Amino acid sequence: xxxxxxxxxxxxxxxxxxxKAPDLTKRGYRLDRMKLLLECFSNPHHSAKVIxxxxxxxxxxxxxxxxxxxxxxxxxTGMYSSPHISDYRERITxxxxxxxxxxxxENMNRIRELIEGDEYLSLPGGSEPxxxxxLTLLAFLVFRETGCQWTVLETGLGGRLxxxxxxxxxxxxxxxxxxxxxxxxxxxxxxxxxxxxxIIKRHRPVFSxxxxxxxxxxxxQKSQEEDAPFQYLPDLIEEARSETNYPRSKMYIKWKSGRFxxxxxxxxxxxxxxxxxxxxxxxHTILPELTDNLINRAISEAFLPGRMEVVGNNPRFMLDGxxxxxxxxxxxxxxxxxxxxxxxxxxxxxxxxxxxxMAEVLAGAxxxxxxxxxxxxxxxRPQELYNLFENFNGNCYLIEDxxxxxxxxxxxxxxxxxxxxxxxxxxxxxxxxxxxxxxxxND
Numbered sequence: 451x452x453x454x455x456x457x458x459x460x461x462x463x464x465x466x467x468x469x470k471a472p473d474l475t476k477r478g479y480r481l482d483r484m485k486l487l488l489e490c491f492s493n494p495h496h497s498a499k500v501i502x503x504x505x506x507x508x509x510x511x512x513x514x515x516x517x518x519x520x521x522x523x524x525x526x527t528g529m530y531s532s533p534h535i536s537d538y539r540e541r542i543t544x545x546x547x548x549x550x551x552x553x554x555x556e557n558m559n560r561i562r563e564l565i566e567g568d569e570y571l572s573l574p575g576g577s578e579p580x581x582x583x584x585l586t587l588l589a590f591l592v593f594r595e596t597g598c599q600w601t602v603l604e605t606g607l608g609g610r611l612x613x614x615x616x617x618x619x620x621x622x623x624x625x626x627x628x629x630x631x632x633x634x635x636x637x638x639x640x641x642x643x644x645x646x647x648x649i650i651k652r653h654r655p656v657f658s659x660x661x662x663x664x665x666x667x668x669x670x671q672k673s674q675e676e677d678a679p680f681q682y683l684p685d686l687i688e689e690a691r692s693e694t695n696y697p698r699s700k701m702y703i704k705w706k707s708g709r710f711x712x713x714x715x716x717x718x719x720x721x722x723x724x725x726x727x728x729x730x731x732x733x734h735t736i737l738p739e740l741t742d743n744l745i746n747r748a749i750s751e752a753f754l755p756g757r758m759e760v761v762g763n764n765p766r767f768m769l770d771g772x773x774x775x776x777x778x779x780x781x782x783x784x785x786x787x788x789x790x791x792x793x794x795x796x797x798x799x800x801x802x803x804x805x806x807x808m809a810e811v812l813a814g815a816x817x818x819x820x821x822x823x824x825x826x827x828x829x830x831r832p833q834e835l836y837n838l839f840e841n842f843n844g845n846c847y848l849i850e851d852x853x854x855x856x857x858x859x860x861x862x863x864x865x866x867x868x869x870x871x872x873x874x875x876x877x878x879x880x881x882x883x884x885x886x887x888x889x890x891x892n893d
Contacts, residue, residue: 451559455551458558459538462588467581483579484613487587490564494590498528498598500617501732504609504646505625507777508659508725511717512625514752515729517602521545522748523740528593528601530586530614533771535756535879536886542589544596557591582606586613608635610648621732622650622678624658625725627665628774643668655679657732659724683724686731692723694787696760701749703727709734713746718758719784756878758784761885765794765863769882771875773799775807778872782815785870792817793868794859797839798824798832798852798877805835808873813842816870818862820847822855824877852880 452458488495501516503509510531520527527545534540539548548554561584564570579587586606593601603619605612627643635642643665650656656673658666660683673680689704698714701723705711711730715722726749733740758781759769768788770781785793795816799805813819821836836848849855859869871881 452555452562455539455554455558458555458562461558461562462581462584465579465581465584481611481613481615483577484583484586485616487564487579487583488590488616490570491560491587491591494587494594495617497590497594498601500619501600501602501621501623501736502605502614502617502619502649503603503623503625504605504612504649505623505659506628506642506646507774508625508721508728509604510754511722511725511752511757512623512728513602513604514717514754515726515749516623516732517546517600518752519729519733519740519745519748520600520602522744522751523737525599526597528589528596528598530589530593530601531604531754532585532606533875535771535875535882538585540755541585542592544592544598549592549596553592553595554588557588557595560591561587580613583613605646605649608642608645608648610645612649615649618651619649619654621736622654622656623728623732624656624661624669625728626659627661628776638664640664640668644672647672650676650678652676653678655681655732655735657681657683657728657735659683659728681731681735683727683731687727690723690727692720694718694720694784696788698750701726703730705731705734707734709742711742711746711749713749715749716751716753718760718788719780721780722758756875756882759882760788761882762889764865765860765868767859767869767871767881767885769878770870770872771878772872773803773808773874775804775811778808779811781870781872782812785868786815789868791868793870794862795819796822796855796859796869796871796877796881797835797873798822798830798880799835799873800824800828800830800876803874806838809835809838809842812872813839813846816843817867818845818847819843820849820855820858820862822852822877822880823850824874825852825880827876830874852877853884856881856884 513531517527517529529543603614635645650672656678688706691702693700699718703711756771761767772778772781819839823832832850840846871878
């Protein structure tokens with residue numbers, strides 16, 4: 451029996467974990483096995499209304515904006531997202547907070563009792579589940595037990611075979627699509643879009659952010675096949691403006707319908723206006739009675755750690771889990787708009803990412819670069835990263851220990867020059883843990 455949720459999450463992590471080591475050979479059985487798991491617990495995924503979100507970038511922010519609106523409207527709202535930064539419970543929240551600890555622990559023990567029992571293994575398709583399937587099952591159980599009226603669900607990888615894809619959603623949100631996980635989802639934008647479009651359900655409205663032409667074609671076709679009303683964000687907006695500042699940014703959206711939204715945002719970056727607008731466009735349709743004043747208040751309260759998050763003082767650190775050329779470009783742009791000066795960079799990336807492209811974008815924009823190791827959850831090659839960055843910036847350091855990297859950044863900054871930490875959610879998790887500990891010790 452687990453005595454706390456940390457023990458339960460460690461147990462779940464010991465199963466096949468596609469986040470850590472993807473394995474294409476096992477993916478085909480995920481929905482069959484997930485269906486079995488849910489049936490064993492009387493289908494908890496049907497206990498609340500669902501908004502289902504898929505895409506390559508912006509899922510987490512879109513989910514946070516959506517959940518905040520539902521919560522402000524008075525609905526008890528669960529949110530399932532990934533990855534977490536400091537605590538697995540960040541993935542499964544209720545009304546923007548962790549659920550009571552006993553709710554996690556008791557349901558983890560119920561899951562373990564099922565998985566380790568003879569009855570489960572004797573059922574058809576009763577092979578060993580994956581980590582993500584267990585986390586997804588736990589989320590549905592927590593949401594049911596806490597009485598959630600709405601749940602906002604992010605897919606993990608893809609969509610069609612994702613463990614979340616057994617819900618019958620009230621609406622589907624599709625965030626921007628990029629080339630990602632090509633070994634699992636396909637090596638073209640069309641193939642990846644096809645996987646993401648797998649969450650589109652018959653007669654359920656679909657809302658999409660701006661997409662590359664070939665992606666938009668796939669989404670429109672799938673929606674037509676499912677007789678699902680399709681709304682494309684660029685067709686709905688008359689004017690959109692944003693202004694990146696610290697501690698709050700501003701956004702303004704005027705809709706072709708005549709409505710408009712004006713709000714401040716805790717999550718920085720000009721790209722957040724698209725995530726925000728996607729959430730609002732869906733809510734306008736499925737809950738038209740919600741006022742724009744209510745929506746504006748909710749948008750101003752939405753927050754996710756590790757997305758352009760500013761932490762600490764003397765110096766300030768901006769943490770962003772960007773790990774593609776496009777996303778680190780956005781992180782760099784936001785960093786420049788907030789601090790208006792060249793800073794110090796702490797960078798760490800895991801294997802399988804286009805590190806050279808990220809180095810080309812970032813290295814020359816900083817006074818100094820510190821290459822570190824983004825934890826041990828996934829493989830990384832800091833020496834190779836250092837060699838890449840050194841080609842673009844002669845003031846480059848290889849410091850594999852994140853604690854020593856943070857210490858060096860402070861030294862180089864003189865307590866004044868701001869620091870950007872990026873390249874991986876695992877990298878920012880390491881540095882964030884160090885910064886939060888120091889903040890706590892200084893209280």
